[in-house]
Amino acid sequence: MTETKPSQPPKRRIARMSDVARLAGVTTMTVSRALRTPEVVSEETRRKIDEAIQRTGFVPNYAARSLVSKRTDVIVALFPTMMNSVFSGTIEELSRRFQAKGYHLLLGETRFDIEVEESLLSSFVGWRPAAIIVTGSEHTVRSRQLLENSEATIVELWNLPKKPFDLAVGFSNRDAAYDMTKSLHDWGYRRIAFMNLHYPRNDRSVDRRAGYRDAMADLGLPIEPGMEIDVPFGMKSGQVAIERILDGTLKIDALLCSSDTLAVGTLMSALRAGLSVPGDLAIAGFGDVELASIVSPALTTVRVPRTEIGFETAKMTMDRLDGRYDGPPVVDCGYSIIRRESA
Amino acid sequence: MTETKPSQPPKRRIARMSDVARLAGVTTMTVSRALRTPEVVSEETRRKIDEAIQRTGFVPNYAARSLVSKRTDVIVALFPTMMNSVFSGTIEELSRRFQAKGYHLLLGETRFDIEVEESLLSSFVGWRPAAIIVTGSEHTVRSRQLLENSEATIVELWNLPKKPFDLAVGFSNRDAAYDMTKSLHDWGYRRIAFMNLHYPRNDRSVDRRAGYRDAMADLGLPIEPGMEIDVPFGMKSGQVAIERILDGTLKIDALLCSSDTLAVGTLMSALRAGLSVPGDLAIAGFGDVELASIVSPALTTVRVPRTEIGFETAKMTMDRLDGRYDGPPVVDCGYSIIRRESA
DNA sequence: CTGAAAGCGCTTACAG
DNA sequence: CTGAAAGCGCTTACAG
Numbered sequence: 001m002t003e004t005k006p007s008q009p010p011k012r013r014i015a016r017m018s019d020v021a022r023l024a025g026v027t028t029m030t031v032s033r034a035l036r037t038p039e040v041v042s043e044e045t046r047r048k049i050d051e052a053i054q055r056t057g058f059v060p061n062y063a064a065r066s067l068v069s070k071r072t073d074v075i076v077a078l079f080p081t082m083m084n085s086v087f088s089g090t091i092e093e094l095s096r097r098f099q100a101k102g103y104h105l106l107l108g109e110t111r112f113d114i115e116v117e118e119s120l121l122s123s124f125v126g127w128r129p130a131a132i133i134v135t136g137s138e139h140t141v142r143s144r145q146l147l148e149n150s151e152a153t154i155v156e157l158w159n160l161p162k163k164p165f166d167l168a169v170g171f172s173n174r175d176a177a178y179d180m181t182k183s184l185h186d187w188g189y190r191r192i193a194f195m196n197l198h199y200p201r202n203d204r205s206v207d208r209r210a211g212y213r214d215a216m217a218d219l220g221l222p223i224e225p226g227m228e229i230d231v232p233f234g235m236k237s238g239q240v241a242i243e244r245i246l247d248g249t250l251k252i253d254a255l256l257c258s259s260d261t262l263a264v265g266t267l268m269s270a271l272r273a274g275l276s277v278p279g280d281l282a283i284a285g286f287g288d289v290e291l292a293s294i295v296s297p298a299l300t301t302v303r304v305p306r307t308e309i310g311f312e313t314a315k316m317t318m319d320r321l322d323g324r325y326d327g328p329p330v331v332d333c334g335y336s337i338i339r340r341e342s343a
Numbered sequence: 344m345t346e347t348k349p350s351q352p353p354k355r356r357i358a359r360m361s362d363v364a365r366l367a368g369v370t371t372m373t374v375s376r377a378l379r380t381p382e383v384v385s386e387e388t389r390r391k392i393d394e395a396i397q398r399t400g401f402v403p404n405y406a407a408r409s410l411v412s413k414r415t416d417v418i419v420a421l422f423p424t425m426m427n428s429v430f431s432g433t434i435e436e437l438s439r440r441f442q443a444k445g446y447h448l449l450l451g452e453t454r455f456d457i458e459v460e461e462s463l464l465s466s467f468v469g470w471r472p473a474a475i476i477v478t479g480s481e482h483t484v485r486s487r488q489l490l491e492n493s494e495a496t497i498v499e500l501w502n503l504p505k506k507p508f509d510l511a512v513g514f515s516n517r518d519a520a521y522d523m524t525k526s527l528h529d530w531g532y533r534r535i536a537f538m539n540l541h542y543p544r545n546d547r548s549v550d551r552r553a554g555y556r557d558a559m560a561d562l563g564l565p566i567e568p569g570m571e572i573d574v575p576f577g578m579k580s581g582q583v584a585i586e587r588i589l590d591g592t593l594k595i596d597a598l599l600c601s602s603d604t605l606a607v608g609t610l611m612s613a614l615r616a617g618l619s620v621p622g623d624l625a626i627a628g629f630g631d632v633e634l635a636s637i638v639s640p641a642l643t644t645v646r647v648p649r650t651e652i653g654f655e656t657a658k659m660t661m662d663r664l665d666g667r668y669d670g671p672p673v674v675d676c677g678y679s680i681i682r683r684e685s686a
Numbered sequence: 687c688t689g690a691a692a693g694c695g696c697t698t699a700c701a702g
Numbered sequence: 703c704t705g706a707a708a709g710c711g712c713t714t715a716c717a718g
Contacts, residue, residue, distance in 0.1 A: 014471070014494055016711060027689055032713060042687060057492040062469040063406040063415070064711035068694045072406070083435055088425045095425075095452050102466065107450045109438050123445065126405040128357070149400040151357055235637045268637045291634070294578045294611045359695060370705055375697060385703060407695035411710045689717085701705085 015056035023052035035060065066128065073103045075317065076124045076152075077133040080112040080202075081233070084261065085289035086306050087135070090157070093310025094133070101318055103130070110135070112199045112233070118143040125150050131317045137161040137168070138203045153320045155313050158204055160330055167320065168330045169313045173204050176302045176335040177211030180256055180284055183337050185219050189254035189282050192221065195241055195266070196258040198230035208258045208286070226250050231262065238265020242273050245281065253282060254343060260287035263299055267342060282343035297341035305333035358399035366395035378403065409471065416446045418660065419467045419495075420476040423455045423545075424576070427604065428632035429649050430478070433500070436653025437476070444661055446473070453478070455542045455576070461486045468493050474660045480504040480511070481546045496663045498656050501547055503673055510663065511673045512656045516547050519645045519678040520554030523599055523627055526680050528562050532597035532625050535564065538584055538609070539601040541573035551601045551629065569593050574605065581608020585616050588624065596625060597686060603630035606642055610685060625686035640684035648676035 017028045024031065026045060034041045034049040041049075052058070066072040075098055079087045095105050106127065108120040118140045121132070125146050131153040139147070147154050147165060154166035161168050177194075184192050194212045197205050209228070216223050226249065231237035238257075244250035257263035263285030270277050277283055277297055285292055285301035292299035312331050319325035360371045367374065369388060377384045377392040384392075395401070409415040418441055422430045438448050449470065451463040461483045464475070468489050474496040482490070490497050490508060497509035504511050520537075527535050537555045540548050552571070559566050569592060574580035581600075587593035600606035606628030613620050620626055620640055628635055628644035635642040655674050662668035 014492060018711080028712070029689060030687085033688085036713090040687070045687080057488055059465060059468045059489070059492075061410070061471060061711055063410040063471065064694090065469075065713075066694095067404070067406040067410055067696085068711080068713045070694070070713095081435070082425055082431045082438075083428065085426060088431060092424070092426055092452065095450070099451070099463065104449060104467065104470075105451075106447060107438070108442070108448075109435065120442065122402060124447065125402045126408075127447075128404060128406065145400055146402070149357060149402075235633050238637075264634070265637055268639050272639045290578050291607070294581075294608055295638075296611050296615045361695080371696070372705060373703085376704085379697090383703070388703080404695055407710090408697075409710095410712085411695080411697045413697095413710070687718105691714105691716090693714085694712090696710090698707105698709085700707085702703105 015058040017058065017060065019056050020049065020052045020058045023055065024048040070128075072128055072130055074106055074127045074129040075103050075131045075133065076106045076108065076121075076127070076129045078108045078110050078117055078120055079135050080110050082107075082109060084233075084259075085291070086259070086287045086304060089289075089306035090310040090313075093307050094314050097311065097314030097318075103318075112197070112202055114138055114140050114143065114201055118146070121146045128152075130321055131155065133157060133313060133317070136203045137165070138201055153317055155317055157309055157313060159207060160332055164329050166329070167316055167325075169309050169316065169333060170331075171305055171309075171333050171335045173207035174211040174214070176286070176304070177208040177256070177258070178215045179211075179337055180286070180302050181212050181215035182219065183339070184254045184256065184282065184284060184343060185215075185221070187282070187339075187343060189343070190221060191224075191227075191252040192216065192254045192256060193227040193229060193241065193250065193252040194223075194256050194258070195229040195231060195237075195262050197233055197262075205258060212256060227252065233259075233261070235261055235265035235268075238262050238267070239269040241266055242269040242275070245275070246273060254278075254284070255281060256284045256286075258286050260285035260289045260292050260299060260301055263301065263342075264291055264295055267295060267297075267299065278341070278343050284343045288338055292338075293340065300340045300343040301338050303336045303338050305335060308333040358401040360401065360403065362399050363392065363395045363401045366398065367391040413471075415471055415473055417449055417470045417472040418446050418474045418476065419449045419451065419464075419470070419472045421451045421453050421460055421463055422478050423453050425450075425452060427576075427602075428634070429602070429630045429647060432632075432649035433653040433656075436650050437657050440654065440657030440661075446661075455540070455545055457481055457483050457486065457544055461489070464489045468495075471495075473664055474498065476500060476656060476660070479546050480508070481544050496660055498660055500652055500656060502550060503675055507672050509672070510659055510668075512652050512659065512676060513674075514648055514652075514676050514678045516550035517554040517557070519629070519647070520551040520599070520601070521558045522554075522680055523629070523645050524555050524558035525562065526682070527597045527599065527625065527627060527686060528558075528564070530625070530682075530686060532686070533564060534567075534570075534595040535559065535597045535599060536570040536572060536584065536593065536595040537566075537599050537601070538572040538574060538580075538605050540576055540605075548601060555599060570595065576602075576604065578604055578608035578611075581605050581610070582612040584609055585612040585618070588618070589616060597621075597627070598624060599627045599629075601629050603628035603632045603635050603642065603644055606644065606685075607634055607638055610638060610640070610642065621684070621686050627686045631681055635681075636683065643683045643686040644681050646679045646681050648678060651676040
């Protein structure tokens with residue numbers, strides 16, 4: 001091969017531990033110790049090794065390290081989407097906590113699809129992660145096998161499974177939707193509709209719908225045809241309800257949305273159509289993202305413990321990996337009803 | 344150790360390739376081939392191997408694979424934050440494209456801090472990633488060394504560096520801010536202020552500010568004291584400008600925000616204070632996130648090519664890794680001025 | 687406090 | 703189409 005870029009220095013190979021060892025006049029074992037248990041290495045030796053590391057720019061090869069030590073600092077985390085302040089709040093918290101302790105987050109996006117989750121799992125498992133964090137408790141058969149065989153700590157997020165796979169951190173989506181429906185009733189609303197994501201195998205959607213239905217039944221309020229509105233994820237979906245209200249096919253005085261994204265979309269769509277909120281239509285969201293308190297009228301919503309879930313998950317996972325987790329397998333981070341202006 | 348969970352089957356070790364080989368009556372070499380170049384293995388043998396893989400739940404150990412093959416499918420990507428529709432749009436596109444081709448995204452969050460970036464790089468580089476994607480062109484000295492030594496394809500995102508490290512994909516932040524300032528002038532505004540993130544070492548902030556200043560100078564408009572407002576990231580920061588307008592310390596007719604997050608925060612704060620937008624104050628954003636077209640009045644903003652950047656980056660990176668990228672080192676994805684209702 | 691030996695689980699580079 | 707040998711770059715488990 002000929003030199004095509006004379007301005008570049010000769011491309012040196014990535015330094016290995018043996019290069020550092022040779023430069024420092026020791027064996028790789030001593031370099032390895034200087035890196036992992038420096039207190040056990042003499043100061044003089046350590047100094048020489050540090051210098052050799054500086055000169056070579058050595059960074060240990062994690063593949064080799066994990067292969068022989070049979071452990072990795074890789075933690076796999078799978079979320080439906082990152083385009084959502086609710087999940088990204090949890091992701092940010094997780095990533096911050098894990099980064100601080102030297103763990104590496106391998107993030108995957110399932111797009112609300114448990115088949116995609118399976119495909120990601122089957123590949124990520126090859127890294128022999130120390131822990132695997134998944135959203136929800138609904139998984140394919142093969143996903144369950146992969147989790148089972150992986151020897152990793154498994155954490156299921158965002159709800160409270162009756163039979164957790166291993167560990168779980170979340171809150172009761174069913175109760176939260178139930179309480180918000182009941183609150184809307186307390187505030188005087190009677191014709192309460194429910195807008196939900198159309199993901200039939202998403203346990204969060206299913207639970208929230210159940211909460212809405214149970215509350216309506218307990219309150220003696222009928223769920224009339226059209227009062228359950230299934231839409232795809234996105235702010236644009238919010239306009240669906242407003243269109244139906246305007247053309248007279250939907251007669252309601254309140255709308256509970258299964259996410260703030262939908263609620264804000266609906267709210268803006270209502271204002272644009274000249275409807276007054278909550279006068280003509282009360283709107284409640286689910287999530288309490290930053291935007292919820294910023295919009296005008298400010299959004300009444302369910303505060304979801306997104307940061308707490310991230311925090312608890314990171315803590316629980318790291319404790320478990322250190323062999324000192326002694327809490328319950330399922331941690332409930334709670335939720336709360338936040339009444340603002342929109343309902 | 345005693346059996347504490349009699350209901351669980353005996354914990355089997357994670358299957359290795361040799362387990363599969365033994366079950367199928369071949370050597371590991373043949374299993375390896377069946378996995379990587381199945382067309383070269385006889386149908387009968389392949390069938391036996393597939394069955395053994397099923398039975399054992401075997402997933403190849405990537406650490407071993409990458410150690411010996413001296414290549415990985417790991418791609419490191421570092422972003423300032425994920426709590427931002429602009430970056431998460433790029434991240435989602437990247438992650439989707441890479442996932443589809445079997446690459447694994449190791450994501451890191453720098454929190455707009457190049458020291459954090461350095462710390463992440465120094466650790467992630469241990470995975471010997473095939474490519475490293477970073478946001479911006481401002482890096483610490485040690486970060487540059489790490490990138491230099493890594494042998495990875497490097498892609499810098501979100502601007503157009505004069506001297507790219509290797510490859511770059513972005514647009515001109517300076518020109519975009521310049522054009523928006525000029526547009527505001529064309530639309531009749533004269534006292535134009537600029538709200539920016541207070542990250543002095545963030546080249547995107549610096550470039551956008553330069554664009555604003557250059558345009559004001561070219562237009563012969565003075566930048567009076569207080570017309571450049573530096574704030575931390577977040578919607579809440581939007582209210583700063585409104586407070587100053589209300590208490591009379593800031594006299595302006597238009598505000599250009601360096602992100603839609605700030606612009607929406609300002610817009611909502613203005614509406615809440617009873618100001619009319621754009622009558623009392625015109626507001627322009629930067630980003631064109633989904634929310635920008637949803638809020639009322641809809642936000643005038645700079646459309647930033649977040650999806651295009653993700654798409655081009657993924658394509659360029661994978662082409663380069665396949666040894667067939669022959670495009671320019673710096674790809675300009677452009678931007679456009681979107682006039683809506685707020686200015 | 688330091689080192690020699692062995693091996694983690696794969697793939698490369700042969701050979702047949 | 704399949705296999706025997708060697709080795710990737712580290713750490714474990716000794717020994718001294």
